[in-house]
Amino acid sequence: MIALYLVAAIAVFAAIRATVEKNTGRKLPYVNVMNFAVAGAIVLLLDHPLALVAAAAYFVGSTLEANAIASTYAGGERRG
Amino acid sequence: MLGQLLHILAAAIVSWILFVTVDVFFRLPEAGGVSGASAIARDIEAGGGALSGGTMMGNIVCSPDASAGTLLAACGVYVAGIPGGLVAAALVFIGNRICHDPGYAGTTGAVLATFVVYGFTQVGFAATDFIAGMVIAILTIQGLSHAHASRLLARLWRVRQ
Numbered sequence: 001m002i003a004l005y006l007v008a009a010i011a012v013f014a015a016i017r018a019t020v021e022k023n024t025g026r027k028l029p030y031v032n033v034m035n036f037a038v039a040g041a042i043v044l045l046l047d048h049p050l051a052l053v054a055a056a057a058y059f060v061g062s063t064l065e066a067n068a069i070a071s072t073y074a075g076g077e078r079r080g
Numbered sequence: 081m082l083g084q085l086l087h088i089l090a091a092a093i094v095s096w097i098l099f100v101t102v103d104v105f106f107r108l109p110e111a112g113g114v115s116g117a118s119a120i121a122r123d124i125e126a127g128g129g130a131l132s133g134g135t136m137m138g139n140i141v142c143s144p145d146a147s148a149g150t151l152l153a154a155c156g157v158y159v160a161g162i163p164g165g166l167v168a169a170a171l172v173f174i175g176n177r178i179c180h181d182p183g184y185a186g187t188t189g190a191v192l193a194t195f196v197v198y199g200f201t202q203v204g205f206a207a208t209d210f211i212a213g214m215v216i217a218i219l220t221i222q223g224l225s226h227a228h229a230s231r232l233l234a235r236l237w238r239v240r241q
Binding site: 002003004007013014018023024026030032037039049050052053055059063064067068069070071072074075 | 081084085088114115116117118119120122124127135138140141142143144147148151152155156158159160166167168171172174175178179180206208209210211214215216217218219222223226
């Protein structure tokens with residue numbers, strides 16, 4: 001139980017820091033911490049084998065979003 | 081209560097060492113896997129950090145690396161033992177491919193973490209300790225001070241070189 005509260009507190013902390021940070025490049029690592037915490041909380045809340053799939057789907061999806069935001073922020077993918 | 085907190089703290093230290101070692105071994109601080117990772121590295125450097133450490137942090141943001149592998153492996157071991165951890169490794173592998181990441185740091189980290197977490201569950205630890213521990217470990221890198229974390233990672237990267 002204490003693990004769940006700890007993870008939830010870190011998620012809130014990271015979300016607040018991501019909101020306060022103005023620079024997009026430095027904001028994304030905070031969002032990353034929040035994603036870790038939320039993925040962990042999903043499994044801690046739902047002790048079921050499919051909770052792993054839900055957590056992985058959430059985590060990979062949110063990482064892909066962060067990847068897309070960061071690459072757009074960088075000016076898109078440079079080819080060649 | 082205090083005993084469990086100490087277990088979580090110990091799990092955080094083990095997870096930290098595991099994922100930083102695997103990430104540095106797989107040369108994450110060397111170059112940004114996607115342009116976004118390099119942009120994050122430049123912003124961290126502009127904020128007083130080190131470029132190579134920032135590059136590793138950018139790579140962690142942009143694709144599931146060994147830290148994500150450790151977290152999901154701990155989740156897998158919690159819900160279904162060693163098979164769960166290996167399923168998590170397969171999901172991380174798929175995640176890497178989706179995120180345009182050519183590396184294998186995430187998959188390797190997940191497989192290693194599966195056995196590490198399972199080993200610790202045999203000596204009194206709970207897999208949940210490692211879920212919370214890994215979240216604390218990533219907090220120390222990505223969520224407290226980017227400047228200090230990137231300088232520490234850059235120092236470890238110089239040792240690796």
